[in-house]
Amino acid sequence: MAGTLYGVGIGPGDPELMTLKAVRILKESDIIGIPAKDKVSCTAYKIALEAVNEIGEKPVIAVPVPMTTDGNKLKAAYDEGCEKIASELEKGNNVAFLNLGDPVVYGTYMKIHKGVTDMGYNAEIVSGVPSFCATAAVIGIPLGQGNEEIHILPGYYNADEIEKYKGTTVLMKSAGKIDKVRKKLIDMEKSNNVKAYAVTNCGMEGQMIYRNIEELREDAGYFTTIVVKEKNKIQKK
Amino acid sequence: MAGTLYGVGIGPGDPELMTLKAVRILKESDIIGIPAKDKVSCTAYKIALEAVNEIGEKPVIAVPVPMTTDGNKLKAAYDEGCEKIASELEKGNNVAFLNLGDPVVYGTYMKIHKGVTDMGYNAEIVSGVPSFCATAAVIGIPLGQGNEEIHILPGYYNADEIEKYKGTTVLMKSAGKIDKVRKKLIDMEKSNNVKAYAVTNCGMEGQMIYRNIEELREDAGYFTTIVVKEKNKIQKK
Numbered sequence: 001m002a003g004t005l006y007g008v009g010i011g012p013g014d015p016e017l018m019t020l021k022a023v024r025i026l027k028e029s030d031i032i033g034i035p036a037k038d039k040v041s042c043t044a045y046k047i048a049l050e051a052v053n054e055i056g057e058k059p060v061i062a063v064p065v066p067m068t069t070d071g072n073k074l075k076a077a078y079d080e081g082c083e084k085i086a087s088e089l090e091k092g093n094n095v096a097f098l099n100l101g102d103p104v105v106y107g108t109y110m111k112i113h114k115g116v117t118d119m120g121y122n123a124e125i126v127s128g129v130p131s132f133c134a135t136a137a138v139i140g141i142p143l144g145q146g147n148e149e150i151h152i153l154p155g156y157y158n159a160d161e162i163e164k165y166k167g168t169t170v171l172m173k174s175a176g177k178i179d180k181v182r183k184k185l186i187d188m189e190k191s192n193n194v195k196a197y198a199v200t201n202c203g204m205e206g207q208m209i210y211r212n213i214e215e216l217r218e219d220a221g222y223f224t225t226i227v228v229k230e231k232n233k234i235q236k237k
Numbered sequence: 238m239a240g241t242l243y244g245v246g247i248g249p250g251d252p253e254l255m256t257l258k259a260v261r262i263l264k265e266s267d268i269i270g271i272p273a274k275d276k277v278s279c280t281a282y283k284i285a286l287e288a289v290n291e292i293g294e295k296p297v298i299a300v301p302v303p304m305t306t307d308g309n310k311l312k313a314a315y316d317e318g319c320e321k322i323a324s325e326l327e328k329g330n331n332v333a334f335l336n337l338g339d340p341v342v343y344g345t346y347m348k349i350h351k352g353v354t355d356m357g358y359n360a361e362i363v364s365g366v367p368s369f370c371a372t373a374a375v376i377g378i379p380l381g382q383g384n385e386e387i388h389i390l391p392g393y394y395n396a397d398e399i400e401k402y403k404g405t406t407v408l409m410k411s412a413g414k415i416d417k418v419r420k421k422l423i424d425m426e427k428s429n430n431v432k433a434y435a436v437t438n439c440g441m442e443g444q445m446i447y448r449n450i451e452e453l454r455e456d457a458g459y460f461t462t463i464v465v466k467e468k469n470k471i472q473k474k
Contacts, residue, residue, distance in 0.1 A: 009366075009370075011256070011364075012364070014258070015257075016256065016257045016258040016261070017256045017257070017258055017364055018256060018257055019248070019253065019254050019255060019256055019257075019366065020252075020253045020254070020255055020256075020257065020260065020288065021251070021253040021254055023257065024253070051257065102366070102370045103374070103379075104370055104373040104374055104378070104379050104380045104381075105370065105379075105380055105381060105387070106379075106381050106382060106383075107379070110378075110379040110382055111382075113377070117377070123377075125373075125374035125375075125377065126374070127248075127249070127254055127366045127370045127371045127374045128366065128370075129246075129256065129339070129364045129365065129366055130367070130370060133246075133339045133341055133342065133364045133365075133367060134364045136341040136362075137340070137341055137362035137363070137364045138362075140350070140354070140360075140362065141341070141347075142340075142341050142342075142343075142344070142347040143341045143342055144341075144342060144343050144389065144391060145343060145347055145348075146343075146391070146393070147391055147393035148391065149388065149389065149390055149391070149394075150342070150388070150389040151386065151387070151388050151389075151402075152381065152386065152387040152388075152389075153386050154381060154383070154384055154385065154386070156383070156384035157386075165388075
C-alpha cells in the first residue's frame with residue numbers, strides 16, 4: 001500500500017509551539033521533506049529537530065524552491081519535488097513535509113499537496129500556529145476582538161494598500177520595502193488613528209518587538225510581521 | 238511573589254492540535270480558568286481534559302460571559318472574573334485560562350488579559366491553532382497562496398460584505414444567518430467566479446465538511462466556518 005504525505009505545520013519558531021500531532025507525525029514518519037536545499041539552510045528543520053530529536057536519523061527529501069517569479073522554473077522545482085516524494089510513497093513510506101507556521105497560510109507545502117494528491121496519493125495537512133498569531137501574542141494585543149475584521153496581506157502588497165481596510169491589517173514578509181512601509185505607517189499613525197507594531201524573528205533567536213514603528217529598520221529581515229490596528233478598537237474595553 | 242496568568246490557546250477542537258507549551262502550562266498551573274459557567278458546559282475544558290487528564294484534579298475559576306451586547310453587563314462579568322483571578326495570583330498561584338482556537342483571534346481571554354495586566358499582574362499569551370486554519374486543512378485548500386489576500390470577518394458581518402474583498406474571505410461564527418449567507422454565496426458562485434466551502438465542528442464530534450455550499454443548513458450551528466475563495470486563484474498552480 002502506498003504511504004501518506006503529511007504537510008506538517010511546525011509553528012512560528014518556538015519548538016514548544018509545535019502541536020502534539022506534529023510531534024507524533026514526525027516521530028512516526030519514515031522520511032522528512034524540507035522546502036530548502038539542505039537541512040542546514042532549513043529554518044523549519046532546525047525548529048522541528050529541537051522538539052523531535054529523532055528526525056535527525058531520518059532520510060531527507062530536499063525540495064528547494066528557486067527565488068524567482070518565473071512560473072516555469074517554479075513549476076519545474078515543484079514537479080521534481082512531487083516526483084521524489086511520490087516515489088517514496090509508492091514504496092509504502094510515509095513522508096512528513098515541514099512547513100514553518102501553518103501550511104494553509106502561504107505555505108510552500110500546498111503546491112506539493114496539490115501535485116501529490118493530483119497524482120492520486122493520500123495527503124493530509126497538519127495545522128500549526130501561524131506566525132501572525134504568535135506575533136500578536138508577544139506584543140500582547142488581540143488581532144481581532146468583537147466586530148473587528150482581520151486582513152492579512154502577503155509580501156506583494158503596495159504600501160498604499162495598508163490603509164485600505166478597517167480593523168486590523170497584518171503585513172507579512174515585508175523585507176525589501178521596510179523603509180517605504182515604515183514611512184507610510186508613521187504618516188498613518190499621525191492622521192488615521194491607527195497604531196502599528198512589528199515583530200522580527202518571533203519566538204526565534206534574535207526576536208525583536210517594535211512597539212514604536214519608527215524604530216523598525218530596513219534590515220529587519222524576512223521574518224518580520226507588522227500589525228496595524230485601528231486605535232479606537234484597542235482602547236474599547 | 239504573585240503568580241502568572243496564562244491565556245492558553247487550546248486549538249480548534251482536536252486535542253492533538255494542542256501545542257507542547259499549552260500542555261506543559263496546563264500541567265504546571267495551579268488553577269484552570271474557563272470562559273463558561275462550569276466545566277460541563279465548557280467546550281474548551283472538554284478538549285483540554287482529553288489531552289491533559291491532570292486538569293480534572295485542579296480547581297476551576299469560572300468566568301461566564303453573558304450572551305448580550307449590553308456593554309455594562311459584559312464589563313461587570315469580566316471585572317468579576319478578573320477579580321477572582323487576581324485574588325489567586327495574589328496568593329502566588331499560576332492560573333491557566335482556556336481559550337478555544339487562538340486567544341488573539343476573537344478570544345474571550347483577551348479581555349481578561351487586559352483587565353489583569355492593567356491591575357499590574359504578569360500575563361502571557363500561549364498561541365494556539367485558530368479554527369480557520371484547521372477548517373482549510375480539512376477541506377484541503379490553501380487560505381492564501383502567492384499574492385492572495387486573506388480577510389477574516391467575525392460574526393457581525395453583513396451578507397453583502399462577503400463580496401467586498403479580493404482573494405480569500407473567511408466568515409466566522411455565522412450562526413443565526415446561515416440561510417441569508419448561503420443564498421448570497423450561491424449567487425456569488427454563479428456570477429463572481431468564487432467557490433465557497435464550510436466546515437462545522439471542525440476536528441470535533443459531528444464534524445461536517447461542505448464542498449457544496451447549497452447543502453449548508455440553518456442549523457449548522459455556532460462552530461461553522463465558511464471559506465470563500467476566488468476561483469482563478471485556486472486553479473493557478
